[in-house]
Amino acid sequence: xxxxxxxxxxxxxxxxxxxxxxxxxxxxxxxxxxxxxxxxxxxxxxxxxxxxxxxxxxxxxxxxxxxxxxxxxxxxxxxxxxxxxxxxxxxxxxxxxxxxxxxxxxxxxxxxxxxxxxxxxxxxxxxxxxxxxxxxxxxxxxxxxxxxxxxxxxxxxxxxxxxxxxxxxxxxxxxxxxxxxxxxxxxxxxxxxxxxxxxxxxxxxxxxxxxxxxxxxxxxxxxxxxxxxxxxxxxxxxxxxx
Amino acid sequence: xxxxxxxxxxxxxxxxxxxxxxxxxxxxxxxxxxxxxxxxxxxxxxxxxxxxxxxxxxxxxxxxxxxxxxxxxxxxxxxxxxxxxxxxxxxxxxxxxxxxxxxxxxxxxxxxxxxxxxxxxxxxxxxxxxxxxxxxxxxxxxxxxxxxxxxxxxxxxxxxxxxxxxxxx
Numbered sequence: 001x002x003x004x005x006x007x008x009x010x011x012x013x014x015x016x017x018x019x020x021x022x023x024x025x026x027x028x029x030x031x032x033x034x035x036x037x038x039x040x041x042x043x044x045x046x047x048x049x050x051x052x053x054x055x056x057x058x059x060x061x062x063x064x065x066x067x068x069x070x071x072x073x074x075x076x077x078x079x080x081x082x083x084x085x086x087x088x089x090x091x092x093x094x095x096x097x098x099x100x101x102x103x104x105x106x107x108x109x110x111x112x113x114x115x116x117x118x119x120x121x122x123x124x125x126x127x128x129x130x131x132x133x134x135x136x137x138x139x140x141x142x143x144x145x146x147x148x149x150x151x152x153x154x155x156x157x158x159x160x161x162x163x164x165x166x167x168x169x170x171x172x173x174x175x176x177x178x179x180x181x182x183x184x185x186x187x188x189x190x191x192x193x194x195x196x197x198x199x200x201x202x203x204x205x206x207x208x209x210x211x212x213x214x215x216x217x218x219x220x221x222x223x224x225x226x227x228x229x230x231x232x233x234x235x236x237x238x239x240x241x242x
Numbered sequence: 243x244x245x246x247x248x249x250x251x252x253x254x255x256x257x258x259x260x261x262x263x264x265x266x267x268x269x270x271x272x273x274x275x276x277x278x279x280x281x282x283x284x285x286x287x288x289x290x291x292x293x294x295x296x297x298x299x300x301x302x303x304x305x306x307x308x309x310x311x312x313x314x315x316x317x318x319x320x321x322x323x324x325x326x327x328x329x330x331x332x333x334x335x336x337x338x339x340x341x342x343x344x345x346x347x348x349x350x351x352x353x354x355x356x357x358x359x360x361x362x363x364x365x366x367x368x369x370x371x372x373x374x375x376x377x378x379x380x381x382x383x384x385x386x387x388x389x390x391x392x393x394x395x396x397x398x399x400x401x402x403x404x405x406x407x408x409x410x411x
Contacts, residue, residue, distance in 0.1 A: 004398045006387065006407050095392075117403060119392035128386050137382050137402070139390030145402060147380040147388070162391030186389060214370040226377055233372035 003119035076201035096196030157192035181206030189221035
């Protein structure tokens with residue numbers, strides 16, 4: 001995917017076990033890349049896109065991803081759109097989902113204290129190596145070495161979508177132009193796949209995303225937002241560190 | 243993703259309120275799905291200026307409380323102005339409908355919805371808001387990881403996360 005993934009396992013397990021877990025995680029992420037990368041000519045997503053496989057013959061993972069993208073398209077009124085670029089690109093969902101699955105696999109394999117950070121989207125479980133909740137900084141949208149919020153999370157996900165790294169890469173499907181208005185959107189909740197999609201959708205909505213994000217609190221998804229002109233907003237339940 | 247919550251609330255609100263028109267004026271063609279019933283006999287005949295209230299945006303907004311019986315007895319219709327129906331008390335609070343008459347026709351209908359206390363359960367959108375705050379600038383100490391916009395591989399190298407990863411090695 002071209003995304004750097006950082007992994008920390010804080011479990012009190014033998015070193016060879018931990019290495020094995022990391023190896024398995026990397027193998028999973030490579031499998032995801034093979035299947036879903038739009039940059040690989042022979043990926044399943046591209047073969048489907050070219051009509052070389054039909055829906056019935058898709059892998060279970062691909063079908064899950066397509067279903068989830070369809071649900072998210074409806075839920076976000078089209079602001080999350082796997083076809084936004086004109087051809088199928090589910091990577092906005094796949095990034096968070098692949099890490100969500102990786103974390104679940106680690107938990108089943110015996111790691112109950114870990115975090116995975118895939119390019120700024122984080123899934124964590126349990127406590128850090130100091131036996132404290134994980135402390136997650138949200139990068140300041142202008143100053144790369146500073147933070148605008150610090151969160152404390154044990155089990156959960158933190159996803160951020162922003163324009164300050166890759167510029168205007170998020171599209172507003174209503175205007176057909178790059179999204180304007182929000183510089184950074186962070187969503188915190190139980191599932192990284194949806195947190196990631198919600199953050200991206202809210203960014204695509206521009207300022208209207210602020211109101212939309214507020215409603216997610218009822219579903220357990222908190223948020224923190226910074227606008228292009230430097231105003232900051234957060235939900236009352238955001239797990240900010242004291 | 244709980245769409246069913248909003249739909250269930252809409253149904254509850256609609257079922258609790260009365261739908262119907264009992265006026266001799268001709269309501270406008272299609273703007274209001276279900277014109278409200280207004281008990282003009284008790285509301286006071288003269289129009290009063292409407293206080294502003296939360297606009298009713300949800301689907302059952304046009305269905306409002308009022309008595310089905312009352313009707314403007316006079317055949318000539320209503321004078322122009324705003325008329326308020328009798329305020330009706332429900333479990334979640336008080337609901338009052340008002341209509342605006344212009345040129346002898348109903349041109350607008352509205353209802354006040356309770357927006358405080360536990361009545362937030364029938365209008366949850368009224369209370370869900372992100373609060374504005376000062377954008378803080380904190381130094382990154384004692385954190386485990388950084389969440390930010392996806393880094394390009396090049397910018398990862400200079401990133402906070404990279405520094406954390408290196409320190410942990």
